[in-house]
Each structure stands twice: as C-alpha cells, then as structure tokens.
Amino acid sequence: MAELQYREALNQALAEEMERDANVFLMGEEVARYNGAYKVSQGLLDRFGSARVVDAPISELGFAGLGVGAAMVGLRPVIEMMTWNFAILAMDQIVNNAAKLRHMSGGQLRCPIVFRGPGGAGGRLSSQHSQALEANYVHFPGLKVLAPSTPADAKGLLKSAIRDDNPVIFIEGELLYGLKREVPEGEHVVPIGKANVVRPGKDVTIVTWSRMLTAVVEPSAEALAQQGIDAEVIDLRSLKPLDEDAILESVTKTNRLVVVEEGWPWCGVGASIADIVQKKAFDELDAPVTRVTGLDINMNYAANLERATQPTVERVVAAVNEVLYRS
Amino acid sequence: MATAVELPALSPTMKEGKITKWLKKEGDKVSSGTAIAEVETDKSNLEIEAYDDGVLLKILVPEGSAAPVGSPIAWIGKAGEKVDESAAAKPAAAPAPKQEEKPAEPAKAAAPAAKPAEKPVPATNGRVRASPLAKRIAAENGVDLSSVAGSGPQGRIVKRDVEGAAAKPAAAKARAPVTITRGERIKPEALPISGMRKVISQRLTEVKPGVPHFYLTVELEMDQALKLREEAKAQDTKISVNDIVVKATAIAVRRFPRINQQMDGDKLLQLHNVDVGVAVAIEDGLITPVVRDADQKGLAEINAEVRELAERAKKKALKPEEYSGGSITVSNLGMYGIDDFIAVLNPPQAAILAVGAVTPKPVVRDGQIVIRNMMTVTLSGDHRVIDGAVGAEYLKELRALLEHPLRLLL
Numbered sequence: 001m002a003e004l005q006y007r008e009a010l011n012q013a014l015a016e017e018m019e020r021d022a023n024v025f026l027m028g029e030e031v032a033r034y035n036g037a038y039k040v041s042q043g044l045l046d047r048f049g050s051a052r053v054v055d056a057p058i059s060e061l062g063f064a065g066l067g068v069g070a071a072m073v074g075l076r077p078v079i080e081m082m083t084w085n086f087a088i089l090a091m092d093q094i095v096n097n098a099a100k101l102r103h104m105s106g107g108q109l110r111c112p113i114v115f116r117g118p119g120g121a122g123g124r125l126s127s128q129h130s131q132a133l134e135a136n137y138v139h140f141p142g143l144k145v146l147a148p149s150t151p152a153d154a155k156g157l158l159k160s161a162i163r164d165d166n167p168v169i170f171i172e173g174e175l176l177y178g179l180k181r182e183v184p185e186g187e188h189v190v191p192i193g194k195a196n197v198v199r200p201g202k203d204v205t206i207v208t209w210s211r212m213l214t215a216v217v218e219p220s221a222e223a224l225a226q227q228g229i230d231a232e233v234i235d236l237r238s239l240k241p242l243d244e245d246a247i248l249e250s251v252t253k254t255n256r257l258v259v260v261e262e263g264w265p266w267c268g269v270g271a272s273i274a275d276i277v278q279k280k281a282f283d284e285l286d287a288p289v290t291r292v293t294g295l296d297i298n299m300n301y302a303a304n305l306e307r308a309t310q311p312t313v314e315r316v317v318a319a320v321n322e323v324l325y326r327s
Numbered sequence: 328m329a330t331a332v333e334l335p336a337l338s339p340t341m342k343e344g345k346i347t348k349w350l351k352k353e354g355d356k357v358s359s360g361t362a363i364a365e366v367e368t369d370k371s372n373l374e375i376e377a378y379d380d381g382v383l384l385k386i387l388v389p390e391g392s393a394a395p396v397g398s399p400i401a402w403i404g405k406a407g408e409k410v411d412e413s414a415a416a417k418p419a420a421a422p423a424p425k426q427e428e429k430p431a432e433p434a435k436a437a438a439p440a441a442k443p444a445e446k447p448v449p450a451t452n453g454r455v456r457a458s459p460l461a462k463r464i465a466a467e468n469g470v471d472l473s474s475v476a477g478s479g480p481q482g483r484i485v486k487r488d489v490e491g492a493a494a495k496p497a498a499a500k501a502r503a504p505v506t507i508t509r510g511e512r513i514k515p516e517a518l519p520i521s522g523m524r525k526v527i528s529q530r531l532t533e534v535k536p537g538v539p540h541f542y543l544t545v546e547l548e549m550d551q552a553l554k555l556r557e558e559a560k561a562q563d564t565k566i567s568v569n570d571i572v573v574k575a576t577a578i579a580v581r582r583f584p585r586i587n588q589q590m591d592g593d594k595l596l597q598l599h600n601v602d603v604g605v606a607v608a609i610e611d612g613l614i615t616p617v618v619r620d621a622d623q624k625g626l627a628e629i630n631a632e633v634r635e636l637a638e639r640a641k642k643k644a645l646k647p648e649e650y651s652g653g654s655i656t657v658s659n660l661g662m663y664g665i666d667d668f669i670a671v672l673n674p675p676q677a678a679i680l681a682v683g684a685v686t687p688k689p690v691v692r693d694g695q696i697v698i699r700n701m702m703t704v705t706l707s708g709d710h711r712v713i714d715g716a717v718g719a720e721y722l723k724e725l726r727a728l729l730e731h732p733l734r735l736l737l
Contacts, residue, residue, distance in 0.1 A: 283459050285459050285460055286459075286460040287458060325485055
C-alpha cells in the first residue's frame, strides 16, 4: 500500500471519480490553472480539461449557486472552497438551496453536490482564517457533514460523498494536507456515517475528528497509557449522520466520555454528542460527559496564544483524569 | 490541652473494669504506648496504654475501684496544666455503646472538631449523590446507597465505590465458596434476612427467650480416628482425639458455610474464616480460646496451638482477641468420662458441639453385634439462624469426616 499525503489521497479520489462518472466536475477559486491553493487538484486540468476543472471568480455565493443549479439538472459538482472561512459567504446557497431543494420540490429534485475545502486553524492566520466551523453545518437538516482525519479516510469518504445523492459538506484539515499515511489504491470507499475505533481501550472513551485526532488525541492516549489509563479513541469521520452506536457501545464499556473538538464550546458538535449520550446511556455514565474544546474567544495571531486557544494534550489528559476521579 | 484517658472496652463483652494497679503516678511522664494501669475485665487482666504524650496529671479512679467502659479514668496533659473536671463529667455521663465499638480510640475531651471529614459526606439535604451508573449497579445488587461512602467530588458515589459494596451481597446470593489464603482475614458480610427467617426468629424467641436452642445428637464410630492417633504417635507426633474433632468440625463448617452465620442485632452475618473455639475449664470458670482458620491447619499444629492456648487460659493470660469471635465451639467433656451432654451456645456463634467420651460399645454392623469405639456428639444450634435440617446436614458431614478421617486430608 502506498503512503500518500492527505492532499494526494484527495486528488486520487477526485481523479478516480471523474474518471468513473463524466457528470463529476470540479469548480472553485484557483483549482484549474494554479492546480489548487493547496494543490489538491494538481494535474486535474491537464487530465480532464477546462470543461470539468473550472476556475471560478472570487465569488463564493455565485459559484456555490452555479454548483447547486448544475446538481439540480443532473451533474455531480464538487465545489472547492479555498477555505471554509470563505464559504460563510456562500451560506445562503448551501443552507437555503442545497439543503432544502429535495424537501421543497417534494422529492422531485436532487442535489448531489459536494462542497469541500480546508477547515480549522492554519498556523498564525489569526481569527478570520482559523475557524473550525463544522458545528454550523451539522445544524441544518438536509446536509451531510464529513471531516476525515487521515489520508485513507479522506480518499474513501470523498468518493462516498461524490456518489451521494445529497449535498455533502466535506471539511478537510488545513494542517492535514501534508500528513502522510498509507492509502489503499483504487476502489477504496469509506461509508458515510461510520466511526472508526482508532484505539481500543477500556477506561475512558475519547471521541474526536479531523486534525484533533493526530495532533492532540493520539499523543494524549499515549501520555495516558504512561499513567496506566487505557483510553479508547473514536474517530467520528462522519459528523452527520453520526455513528451513535459506536459511541454508545464504547461508553457502555468505559462508562465515561471525553469529546475533543477544535471548535468553540457553545453549541458545538460535542454538545450534541453529550446530549445524545446522557439521554441514551444515562445509566452507563459514571462521570459527567466532559468536553475539551477551543476556547470561547477569537483566535490570536501570536503563536503562544494560538496554541493556548486550541485543545492541548495537557487539557485532554486533565479531563480524562477528572472523569476517572483521579487527580 | 489535657486529654481524658477513657476506660477502653478490652473485650467484646466488657461493661466495666476494675483498676487493679496504677503503673504510673500523678506527675509521671508518659508517652503514647506506655502502659499506665492494669485492669481486670470479665475475662482477663490487661494493661491500658496511654494514647498521648505528656504527664499523668490526675488519676480519677483509684486502685481497686471499678469504672464503666468509656468513662474517664485519668487525665494526661502538659506538666502543671489545669484540668477542667467539668469536661470529664460529660463523657462519663454519656452512654457507652459508641465507645464499645471503637475501644482503641479515647475521645479527645472538648477538642474542637475542626478536622475536615475524611470521607466526603452526602449532601446536607439528605440527598445521596451518586453517578447514574453507580445508582444502576446499586439497584441491581440491592445495595443501599446511603450506606456507601462516595469518593467522587462532593462525595459523589461512583462505580468503584458501589462495586466494592455490591460485591459482598452478590457473593452471598450466589453462595460462591470463599477461598481464603492462609492468614487472610475476611470481614463478615451482612446478609439480608428473609421474611420467613424473621418470623422463625421472632416466634422461637417467644417460646425460648434469649437464644432459642435446638439439639441434634449423633453417635459416631471413632475406631479409624483412634487408629490415626496411634499412627501419629508411632511417628512421634502427639495428637488427641479432640484435635481430630476440632479439625473435622472446621472442615465441615467450611463445607457448610450456613453454620458459619451469626445473628448480629437485626442483621445476619456470614463469616468467611473458619475459627473454632475450644472450651477450656479454668479456675472458677470457663473460657473458649479460638483456633483461627482451623480448617487450614494440620493436626499437629492444632494440637500445639490448643495446648498453648489452654495453658495460658489457665493462667488468665489470654488476650481478648484470642477468645473472641469464632464460628463454632467444641466443648469436650470426654476426659471427664461424660458420655453425652448438651452444651449452651457461646454467643454470637450459632452452633456448639458437645463431645462426649470415646467408649467401646456393642453396635450392630451387617446384622452382627460387634464392639466399636463410639463417641456421642450433640450439636446445639441457634434456631434463629439455622434449622434442624441444616444442622443434620452438617452432622452428616462431620460423621463422614470422623468415621473416615482420611477425608480430613482430601
């Protein structure tokens, strides 16, 4: 199995799906002649031509709407947002059109579209460019939201997203593009709505997704193992639909849950997970569901403050000790 | 601050004690652990130790006088310190049951209770704080959460707290045999008392007030046991018939743990260790030193231990822990030529065996009259705890063990 970067795995998924289905096309800022701001679309213009790899003007609302229209009439657009920070401009097309067309047409219209691009903090990009916005999208009925953390899942999930008949929000990790891990070649499809138990354990369940897995949770699990704590780590991969069964099964085993998310605490994805778990696994809980989130402030430019704003290994280790009543 | 020395309960049944001798005078320096007085209890003469460093300021109970358990008998403090006698009146007037439970801890007179509670206390409004999981485990195992100390924040009862509490009743329910490694002491567990058991206990106590006894008698053939004794003698190992009886009694209890239960107020306790009391006649009385874990000890070991305990019992030199507790008592009057008799229970034990002399008697075997060495054993049982059938099962096992003593090794 080849080791690929996260961006290469995404490129492979795009190329394979465009090869497989002539209705698939890619549109976004700088995706064609510049080969993508993050080089995800490297070589695609040369391979598939300007009719299927389209440079869009700097108008997120405009080309998001173009994509929605194309999806309505039978194409399978992949709309690249240079980052999800810019996609805020496209919210009306995503929320009011893409998410609602099937419902408002009484099922006559489908909207098989993928909006994809990087999310989360970059690295000293300050507050306007350092946002983990997945909580915004899971809020809306009609959207599926995926946030893969590894190259293999990035490939497998993007293929599933392109083949799905519903609008999919595909959030890549801006700092994950260079992450290199093994990726299965060819037809590697990861089903939407299935979490991955990355590390089995018995003492505590840690649920996370996207960059937090490799950047914070995996090192935390190792630090905890040093303390004799056996953490089970679940990578959600798919935020909506959510693999409730995987979470509940794990919590039933460990009796305690810590959710680690890069985004802000208020109405975060972890808040909904806590809600589900307290409702469906109330009698299994030996400690309150505890969340480690980004701080409820705007991201600072200074490197030390940027680090302090995001979840850290120390905070995760402390939260786990708290739910284990060790301190 | 001067501290009152209170008369500790030196045996479980001690209500008061007579100071036979003060080993320190007023004004003498004492330190924690120093013996300061000799006390005669209902069973033995024992020394009282100081629990504080300082000077023996004042003796309150003179030699030859008795004082109730828990009452102050002296003051210890700094040299020249004034003693607030009014403070002494308070613990003396207070009823003693609390002190009896904690004999080793003299209450600090008038000490402000500033120490934070070690165990987090339940919420002040009486609500028990427990995690949802702890509540579920408690409900499944019939654990009363109000009796569990919580180790979580604000005294929250969490899984690990309730699991410890749940393990015991669950084990009782399953009647799983408890395995004990030698020297290990397992705490008795409280068993729930069934409604029927309660009624049996109440009705029988009406008819036979106190502890309602019942009696079961068996006659056992002791030829094999005597042979075992002779063989041991040939190996220069001295063991007595009584040692064999003690060992068999213990092993039978291990196999019938129902015998190892006791009434404790309104609770039924299941003991796990098998400790056999051996009644020893002493001058103007009787005492029952206990052979701990007799089921796990060899005959020679039991022989040596019983002999040593009996010797010290005769000198009234036994420590309370050597004659308290126990699963069952063996009372053997065989050496006095008594054929059979009935023993009175040794509370709180639920069974006692009255063992008679081994005597050659004509018995019928395979339709023939033959001479065999017979021994009569009468079990007295606490009918509140055990019933005739349980006692009979127990005696059946005891018979098998004594008539075929090879089984003692199995």
